[in-house]
Every structure is written in C-alpha cells, then in structure tokens.
Amino acid sequence: MLTTTALKPFLIDTICVDTPLTLAPMAGYSNYAFRSLCRDLGGCGMVCTELLSGPALLDKSSRARSIRMFDWRASEFPVAVQLFGAIPQEVAEAAKIVVDYGAAIVDINMGCWVPKVAKKGGGAALLRDVCTATAVVEAVVKAVDVPVTVKVRSGWEDGLVTAIPFARAAEQAGVKAIAVHARFAGQGHTGSADWDVIRRVKEMVTDIPVIGNGDVHTGADAARMMAQTGCDGVMVGRGAMGKPWVFQHIAHYLQTGETLPEPSRAERAQLALAHARRWLETSWMVERQAVLEMRGQISKYQLDEPGSVIIRNQIVRANSLAELETIIEPILQA
Ligand SMILES: Cc1cc2nc3c(=O)[nH]c(=O)nc-3n(C[C@H](O)[C@H](O)[C@H](O)COP(=O)(O)O)c2cc1C
Incomplete structure (x- = not known):
C-alpha cells in the first residue's frame, strides 16, 4: 500500500x-x-x-x-x-x-x-x-x-x-x-x-x-x-x-503519492535557456568566461533525442549565450 x-x-x-x-x-x-x-x-x-x-x-x-x-x-x-x-x-x-x-x-x-x-x-x-x-x-x-x-x-x-x-x-x-x-x-x-x-x-x-x-x-x-x-x-x-x-x-x-510526468524535451529546453540566461544576467564574469563555466551544467538538461549526444556535444563547445540560444531554441518547437 x-x-x-x-x-x-x-x-x-x-x-x-x-x-x-x-x-x-x-x-x-x-x-x-x-x-x-x-x-x-x-x-x-x-x-x-x-x-x-x-x-x-x-x-x-x-x-x-x-x-x-x-x-x-x-x-x-x-x-x-x-x-x-x-x-x-x-x-x-x-x-x-x-x-x-x-x-x-x-x-x-x-x-x-x-x-x-x-x-x-x-x-x-x-x-x-x-x-x-x-x-x-x-x-x-x-x-x-x-x-x-x-x-x-x-x-x-x-x-x-x-x-x-x-x-x-x-x-x-x-x-x-x-x-x-x-x-x-x-x-x-x-x-x-x-x-x-x-x-x-x-x-x-x-x-x-x-x-x-x-x-x-x-x-x-x-x-x-x-x-x-x-x-x-x-x-x-x-x-x-x-x-x-x-x-x-x-x-x-x-x-x-503521485509521480509527476518528467518535463517534455521542449520544457527542458525552456528551463535550460532560463538557467543560462539567469546565469549570464547575474554572474560577475565576462560572457565567454561565464558560458565556459556554465555549459557543463546546461548540458545536463538532456536535450538530445534518446540515444543521441549531438546537442550535448554542441553545448559543451559553446562560447556565447547567442550560440547556446542557436543550439537550444529550435528544441522549443520540437
Ligand atoms: C559536483 C559536486 C560538488 C559538491 N560540492 C560540495 C560542496 O561544496 N560542499 C559540500 O558540503 N558538499 C559538496 N558536494 C556533496 C553534495 O553536497 C552531496 O553531499 C553529495 O552529492 C551526495 O548527495 P546526492 O546523492 O544527493 O548527490 C558536492 C557534490 C558534487 C557532485
């Protein structure tokens, strides 16, 4: 029970x-x-x-x-x-x-x-x-x-x-x-x-x-x-x-006692972007340094299709917020 x-x-x-x-x-x-x-x-x-x-x-x-x-x-x-x-x-x-x-x-x-x-x-x-x-x-x-x-x-x-x-x-x-x-x-x-x-x-x-x-x-x-x-x-x-x-x-x-469904891929992408933007807005670091510091965290949002690591590999190479947005934004419509 x-x-x-x-x-x-x-x-x-x-x-x-x-x-x-x-x-x-x-x-x-x-x-x-x-x-x-x-x-x-x-x-x-x-x-x-x-x-x-x-x-x-x-x-x-x-x-x-x-x-x-x-x-x-x-x-x-x-x-x-x-x-x-x-x-x-x-x-x-x-x-x-x-x-x-x-x-x-x-x-x-x-x-x-x-x-x-x-x-x-x-x-x-x-x-x-x-x-x-x-x-x-x-x-x-x-x-x-x-x-x-x-x-x-x-x-x-x-x-x-x-x-x-x-x-x-x-x-x-x-x-x-x-x-x-x-x-x-x-x-x-x-x-x-x-x-x-x-x-x-x-x-x-x-x-x-x-x-x-x-x-x-x-x-x-x-x-x-x-x-x-x-x-x-x-x-x-x-x-x-x-x-x-x-x-x-x-x-x-x-x-x-109920388990909520995991967020969809699009919802995870939205949160990953919110996380990245909040970090950029609030960090004392210059943008490139801040992105290098944070991209490991953003890569953990599991934005890839099952079995793929393409998005993850792109995120861990990003150097700017704009690059991260270019990688992640298309998933919002997925
Ligand atoms: C990347 C990483 C950094 C951590 N840094 C700290 C820290 O600064 N201070 C601390 O007390 N514990 C630190 N820990 C330990 C965590 O607070 C926690 O005790 C540990 O991960 C076990 O909990 P979990 O199974 O929920 O992850 C760290 C753990 C990880 C994975």
Whole structure:
C-alpha cells in the first residue's frame, strides 16, 4: 500500500524552512542562478552556497573575490553559506564576515574529501577527531548570532562512524541542524549511501533537525529515506543537476503519492535557456568566461533525442549565450 509523507516544514533554531527539501551545496553548481531556479520552481525549502574557504575570506586581498563568487542574496532567505577550514578561530572569523554579508545560516563543511581541503585538516578530515571538529563548531557558534549548522559524512575512515558521537557533541556545542551525507570520505560518491547512519544520528540528537543526504533522486526515494531514518529534511544534490524541478516533483509526491510526468524535451529546453540566461544576467564574469563555466551544467538538461549526444556535444563547445540560444531554441518547437 502506498503511504504518503507529509510535506512538513522544519525549524533551524528560529528559522522556518518551508518544506523539508533542501538543495545540497555543490561546488561549480550552487551559484545564485541555479539556487534561485530551484527555489522558483517550487518545493525547495532551503539552499546553500558551495563551500567557501575560511582562510581565503580572511585574506583581505581575496575576500571581495570570494564573496562575489558565491553571490548569495537576501531574496534567497534562508540561504546557508558554507565554510570550510580547520582552525577554529579562523572559521569563526570567516563566519562573522559572511554574516556581515547577509548569510542567514552558517554551515560548516565536514564532508569534503578532496585533497585541497582535507590535506589541511578541513572538510571531512575534521571527522578524524571529534574534539577538533567540536572545537570548530564551538568557536563559530560563539562568534555569530545566526544559526550554525554542519554537514558531515558518516566518517573519515571507512567503517568508523564518527558522525554519531559528533552529532551529540555538536548539538551540545549549539549547532542547530546537522546534514548527514551517509558515505565515508574515502567513498567519494561511489557505492550506495548507508541511510542507517542517518537514522542513528537522528536517534543520537535530542532537539535539532537532521537532514538526510545521499542518493535521493525521486519522491519515492525521499519518502523512503524519511520513513527509514526519521530525518526531518532531505537534501538533494546530483538529483537536481539539470533538473531544478526535482524539488517540485518530490514535494508533489510527498503530498499526494503521485509521480509527476518528467518535463517534455521542449520544457527542458525552456528551463535550460532560463538557467543560462539567469546565469549570464547575474554572474560577475565576462560572457565567454561565464558560458565556459556554465555549459557543463546546461548540458545536463538532456536535450538530445534518446540515444543521441549531438546537442550535448554542441553545448559543451559553446562560447556565447547567442550560440547556446542557436543550439537550444529550435528544441522549443520540437
Ligand atoms: C559536483 C559536486 C560538488 C559538491 N560540492 C560540495 C560542496 O561544496 N560542499 C559540500 O558540503 N558538499 C559538496 N558536494 C556533496 C553534495 O553536497 C552531496 O553531499 C553529495 O552529492 C551526495 O548527495 P546526492 O546523492 O544527493 O548527490 C558536492 C557534490 C558534487 C557532485
């Protein structure tokens, strides 16, 4: 029998997240254009910037560039700004800066495993030692008066689930929500997420919401994750790439148990164009640079006929908005 899950809002401290669905931070993707498109299409309760370097924000010569790159806006409320760093005082100082620039929530990255971040002890490497990870959140909580959240992996070392003891310590340190990507650092994005870790984190904390993350692509996935883990929110990453409507579809499923039909090819083309144009309108980059940066995202809208990659190959070679329009506009009439 099909059971539906209510589309319940949840609270991060005093901030109400209107739906339990949130957009995952994704480097190279979670810019304003994509975040706002996901919000505008409905169903997405909260967005997060991609990770920003705490040390880069502290350096006055790179600060303006960092802020400009991540471009969060008041209209996105409640936008979480994600920081990474390993030294408690540094991350705390960086948090003050992003709050001054309008961050509604400061999120601390404890999930990134790439050497550039983890080698310096930041990201998922913080989970090697619960005490250091807790010291970082304590310092940030003391430094800012907006809610502080964390996004963790299951743990650093395969099989050693540090997320569970850390969740309790983080809650005691004043963290207001925890997102759990249920994979170990060494897994990257391989294998399947082990949602049982999310359930155990939910059991471990007392009051704060737990946001489950990993392998949610459909409404049925989200409903299953919520039922299996008791999580308060569901975070979607790769499932939203080239599919900013996924939140609306998941929300509809959670409310009704019905699966909405996927957008037609022409509808996908329309959204791809809207995405490209919004990026061009809002990016600080010159047009060519902005197009090079974004064409990978636009190629994910699956604008080809089944079995073909002609359009995709044209998109990833485009150098201007006009070129993208020439490639995509004919599909609007298809
Ligand atoms: C291209 C890409 C970039 C990512 N960048 C970040 C990031 O900046 N910060 C972060 O916490 N996680 C990052 N992640 C991890 C996602 O937020 C998410 O935890 C992961 O993709 C699992 O969720 P999913 O199965 O819904 O994709 C990234 C993932 C991808 C695919």
